Amino acid sequence: xxxKQNLERIADYIWQVPxxxxxxxxxxxxxxxxxxxxxxxxxxxxxxxxxxxxTLPGIVKYAIAMPDIHQGYGFPIGGVVATQxxxxxxxxxxxxxxxxxxxxxxxxxxxxxxxxxxxKDLATALYKNCPSGVGSEGSVPLNxxxxxxxxxxxxxxxxxxxxxxxRRDDLDRTEEFGKMPGADAGxxxxxxxxxxxxxxxxxxxxxxxxxxxxxxxxxxxxxxxxLGLFAEQVVVQIHCGSRGLGHQVCTDYVNDxxxxxxxxxxxxxxxxxxxxxxxxxxxxTYFKGMAAAANFAFANRQILAYHIRRSLEEVxxxxxxxxxxxxxxxxxxxxxxxxxxxxxxxxxxxxxHRKGATRAFGPGSSVLxxxxxxxxxxxxxxxxxxxxxxxxxxxxxxxxETFGSTCHGAxxxxxxARAKKEVRGEKLRDELASRGIVVRAGSMxxxxxxxxxxxxxxxxxxxxxxxxxxxxxxxxxxxxxxIKG
Amino acid sequence: MKRFEEIPHTADWSFRAFGKDxxxxxxxxxxxxxxxxxxxxxxxxxxxxxxxxxxxxxxxxxxxxxxxxxxxxxWLTELLWLQESHHETYQRFHIxxxxxxxxxxxxxxxxxxxxxxxxxxxxxxxxxxxxxxxxWEAVVVxxx
Numbered sequence: 164x165x166x167k168q169n170l171e172r173i174a175d176y177i178w179q180v181p182x183x184x185x186x187x188x189x190x191x192x193x194x195x196x197x198x199x200x201x202x203x204x205x206x207x208x209x210x211x212x213x214x215x216x217x218t219l220p221g222i223v224k225y226a227i228a229m230p231d232i233h234q235g236y237g238f239p240i241g242g243v244v245a246t247q248x249x250x251x252x253x254x255x256x257x258x259x260x261x262x263x264x265x266x267x268x269x270x271x272x273x274x275x276x277x278x279x280x281x282x283k284d285l286a287t288a289l290y291k292n293c294p295s296g297v298g299s300e301g302s303v304p305l306n307x308x309x310x311x312x313x314x315x316x317x318x319x320x321x322x323x324x325x326x327x328x329x330r331r332d333d334l335d336r337t338e339e340f341g342k343m344p345g346a347d348a349g350x351x352x353x354x355x356x357x358x359x360x361x362x363x364x365x366x367x368x369x370x371x372x373x374x375x376x377x378x379x380x381x382x383x384x385x386x387x388x389x390l391g392l393f394a395e396q397v398v399v400q401i402h403c404g405s406r407g408l409g410h411q412v413c414t415d416y417v418n419d420x421x422x423x424x425x426x427x428x429x430x431x432x433x434x435x436x437x438x439x440x441x442x443x444x445x446x447x448t449y450f451k452g453m454a455a456a457a458n459f460a461f462a463n464r465q466i467l468a469y470h471i472r473r474s475l476e477e478v479x480x481x482x483x484x485x486x487x488x489x490x491x492x493x494x495x496x497x498x499x500x501x502x503x504x505x506x507x508x509x510x511x512x513x514x515x516h517r518k519g520a521t522r523a524f525g526p527g528s529s530v531l532x533x534x535x536x537x538x539x540x541x542x543x544x545x546x547x548x549x550x551x552x553x554x555x556x557x558x559x560x561x562x563x564e565t566f567g568s569t570c571h572g573a574x575x576x577x578x579x580a581r582a583k584k585e586v587r588g589e590k591l592r593d594e595l596a597s598r599g600i601v602v603r604a605g606s607m608x609x610x611x612x613x614x615x616x617x618x619x620x621x622x623x624x625x626x627x628x629x630x631x632x633x634x635x636x637x638x639x640x641x642x643x644x645x646i647k648g
Numbered sequence: 649m650k651r652f653e654e655i656p657h658t659a660d661w662s663f664r665a666f667g668k669d670x671x672x673x674x675x676x677x678x679x680x681x682x683x684x685x686x687x688x689x690x691x692x693x694x695x696x697x698x699x700x701x702x703x704x705x706x707x708x709x710x711x712x713x714x715x716x717x718x719x720x721x722x723w724l725t726e727l728l729w730l731q732e733s734h735h736e737t738y739q740r741f742h743i744x745x746x747x748x749x750x751x752x753x754x755x756x757x758x759x760x761x762x763x764x765x766x767x768x769x770x771x772x773x774x775x776x777x778x779x780x781x782x783x784w785e786a787v788v789v790x791x792x
Contacts, residue, residue, distance in 0.1 A: 207658045234658040236773030236789045260769040260791045297763050298735060358732065368765050369792060407732060410768045410791075414725055417772060421718055434717070434772035578656045579792070608686075609765055 165210045167201065170194070176631040179225070180214055187432060188217045192226040195565075197627050200230045203576055203619060209239040215432045216244045221251025221440070223506060223513055227565050229520050230627040231574030231619060235259070237435030240519035240575075243568045248501065248512045252429070252438035253446045255416035255453070257516040259497045262412060262453055263460035264371075264404030265338075266543040267493040268554065269468060271475070272485045273397040275377035275643065281478055282375065283601050286644035288474040289373055290603035293467055294365045295648035297606075301364035303328075303466055310360055311348035317341045317458030318465040318493075328469045335532050336541075337493040338522060341461040343454035350452035351408070352415050359408025359459055364466030368606065368648035370613055371403040373471065374545070376552060376640035383637045386538050386556055390491055392638050399488060400552060400640070401467050402545055404497065405460035412456040416449045441501075441514050450499070457498060464493055491554070492541035496521050496571040504566050515566045523557035523569035523634050542634055546621035547573045548613045548647075549595045552640040553625045560632035569634035573621035582617040583608055601644040610647060649782065652680035661767070661790050668783040670716065674723055674751065675741040677788060681724055681770075682737045684790075685763055704756040705736065712750045717775050720786060723751050724770040735760045767792055 170178040173193070178201060180192040192213045196204060204210055209232045216238050217226040223245045232241035237256035246252050278285065294301055305313060313320045318341025321329035334341045348356075366373065378396045381387045392398070405412075420437035423445040424430075429438060439445040472488060479486040499516045506513075515522075524531060524540040531540055539556035546552045550573070561567050577585075588607025591614050595602050604610045628634035655662040663680045667673030711726050713719035727738060736757035743753040773789040 209658070234660075236660060236771040236791065240659055256771070256773075260771075297766050298732070298760070354729065369768075407768075414769050418713075418718065418722065421714060421772070433774060435774075437772070575659045578658055579661065580654060580656065606765070612765075 165205065165214065167205065176627050180210070185214060188214065189220065190217045190222045190225045192217045194228045194232065195627055195631050195633065196230045197623065200619065200623060200627060204232045206576070207234040209234045212237070212239040213242060215436060216242055216257070218432055219244055219246060219252055219254060219436065219438060220429055221246035223247045223511070227568065229570035230624045231519070231570045231572050233574045233576065235518065237433055238516070238518040241570065242518045243516065243520045243565060245504070245513040245515045245566045248514060249442040250440045251514055253441045253450060253499050253514050254436055254438035254516060255413050255420060255449050256435040256437060257518055258413065258453060258499045259518050260410040260413040261404040261497055262409035263457035263495045264497045265460060265464065265493060265495040266545055267401040267464045267468060268491040268543050269399045269471060269488040270391055270491050271397040271488045273483060274395045275397055276395070277483055278397055278479065281482065282643050285375060285474065285478045286601040286603045286646060288478050289471065289646045292470040292474045293373055293646065295367065295605060295646065297368050297648065299365045299367065299648065300361040301466065303363045305360050305363060310356055313363065313462045314348040314351055314455035314458055315346050317343060317461040320462055321465040321469070329465050333465065333468065333490045336490040337461060338495050341465065341493070343457045345451055346454035346458050347451035348455055350448050351412055351455050355408050355411035355415065358411050359406060362406040362408065363463055364470065365406060365463070366403050366467065366648055367406055368609055371648065372548065373467070373646040374400045374642050375644040376400060376642050378638050379551065379641040380639040383635065386637050389538050390541060390554070390637065391489065392491065392554065398491070398640060399471050400543070400545055401464050401471070403463060403467065405456045406463060408459050409456040412452050416452060420445060453499060457495065461493065492543060494521050494543055502566065504562070513566065515568070517568055519571050520568045521571045522567055523555070523561045524567045525557045525559040525562045539635070542569055544570060544621065544625055545572050547615045547618035548645055549598070549600055549615050549642060550621055553621065553636060554638045554640070555625070555629070555634040555636055558632055558635050561634065565633050569628045570624055573618040573624055575617055576619055577617040579612040582614050583611045586611040586614040586616065595645070600642050604647040606648065613647070651676040652683070654684065655787065657789060660792050662787065664785055664787050666783060666785055670784055671743045671746050673777070673784040673786060674720060674743055674746065677720060677724060677786060678727055678738065678741045681727060681767060681790070682739065685737065685766055704758055707755050707757065708752070709755055710752045714749065716748050716777050717772070719749065719751055720777065720788070721770050721772060721775065724788070727755065728767055728770070730757070731760065731766065737763070765792055
């Protein structure tokens with residue numbers, strides 16, 4: 164077990180496990196945390212998992228963990244590792260099973276008070292129109308050709324389908340413009356496709372949600388204005404990923420890579436970290452499959468956004484003048500990406516794994532759309548259920564310190580089993596209702612698992628990344644309605 | 649002998665399965681998967697009584713792998729695939745043949761009703777099958 168004594172304090176919010184802590188480390192391991200969040204991180208296996216990621220061949224600079232770090236499998240949740248190309252590795256387990264799990268934020272032109280009498284109806288419409296829960300099937304069944312198109316085109320497929328699923332400006336405000344380069348439907352197994360065929364436009368269960376929020380506080384008025392955010396505005400968040408298709412892609416490749424590590428003579432402390440050089444046939448095939456699953460997730464959130472637009476129309480047409488929503492941004496938080504970063508005054512191509520971490524590119528990044536380039540990439544940090552969420556922008560410091568990455572959420576501190584023992588779903592729903600938050604959920608035990616007390620305080624997590632300079636706070640959102648499977 | 653015990657895990661689920669031999673270990677790990685999902689009663693007696701009235705469907709599972717650990721992951725993964733495909737949960741597992749690289753079994757399922765959550769995937773995280781004085785044990789972490 165790693166203790167505080169094993170860590171060096173590098174700066175106010177940066178702690179480091181030196182490379183000589185364990186003989187198999189290929190780089191140091193860094194953790195962004197306050198004293199309090201560091202104590203949380205040391206309660207479970209997460210820092211040990213962080214150290215394990217520092218053994219990956221080709222790792223550049225250091226393994227990184229964000230302040231929302233918690234125990235995962237292989238990588239900790241909140242982990243970032245970059246490997247230098249061409250021969251640095253890619254690890255399917257390092258991306259995880261819910262490939263391109265992510266968050267989308269849609270913004271209305273409405274003030275919270277305008278929809279106050281209609282929030283319950285809106286929550287009911289969203290719950291009805293956005294399929295959720297165990298075994299849920301989508302409203303957009305796909306034939307084999309259509310699914311291949313989704314896998315290779317991502318959210319762009321939803322625009323091309325010409326059924327009103329998407330608008331061109333949605334893509335402009337999506338990471339990778341909603342389409343991961345290099346995706347190949349041929350690298351996705353028959354079983355993964357079978358699982359995905361009926362799941363496009365579904366939320367799933369677990370910690371995934373749709374949330375209607377209002378902008379409770381604006382910290383940076385100029386940037387908020389540029390993004391289209393204003394105080395008391397009604398906005399909607401979507402949190403979900405690539406569903407069974409992504410889970411299967413990861414399962415398939417973690418299994419395949421068990422042999423690859425033998426072939427490439429890679430020794431690892433954990434078989435979930437199996438990896439292969441990105442330039443190897445195995446690495447290339449996984450990358451193509453992962454990118455395809457990521458595209459499925461972009462399209463999935465796009466179809467859910469379509470259902471949200473339908474729901475707003477259903478409830479608010481004829482009541483308010485403008486019920487349209489436009490996209491603030493859509494970000495991924497489980498992904499491996501090929502990026503260029505400045506390392507020791509050289510431009511270096513790396514494979515950045517973000518497992519429960521968000522890309523947070525700063526101002527000037529050439530991959531951002533023209534209208535966002537001078538302010539940096541929007542970053543969306545959902546809090547736990549019933550608590551605040553945050554909008555940030557990426558920073559130059561994130562580019563130099565964390566490969567343009569920041570945190571992704573609050574981070575769990577309590578096991579699901581304990582949360583279910585300590586919290587009754589019905590009671591939690593009533594408590595949220597007494598605070599004016601409408602809940603529509605398919606499962607009360609599932610709701611209990613996601614109780615706010617099972618998570619860290621998102622405000623403290625966001626304060627760390629803001630104060631450390633690897634994200635800049637723009638606005639705080641507070642919930643009006645939560646929709647869960 | 650206890651069939652399995654849950655191990656606290658901050659974000660996902662983890663359990664330690666037991667067996668007097670490897671065959672029983674694999675069967676009990678499968679039992680643990682569906683017990684954690686809530687599809688199988690942990691009360692064995694009540695479970696046995698329920699079975700008498702249950703309308704079970706038998707299915708054959710055959711998986712191959714490079715070693716026992718991979719075989720355990722593939723076996724449990726295959727059961728989750730069957731669950732998703734047929735909307736069933738499985739209560740009884742009969743492993744007919746087991747070698748370090750192959751497993752063949754019959755499993756018995758009933759229609760899936762009222763599950764709060766299904767397991768997304770079975771991981772290799774810290775997976776090790778070990779022999780103890782009392783038989784065999786394996787710790788498994790699943791993504792939920």
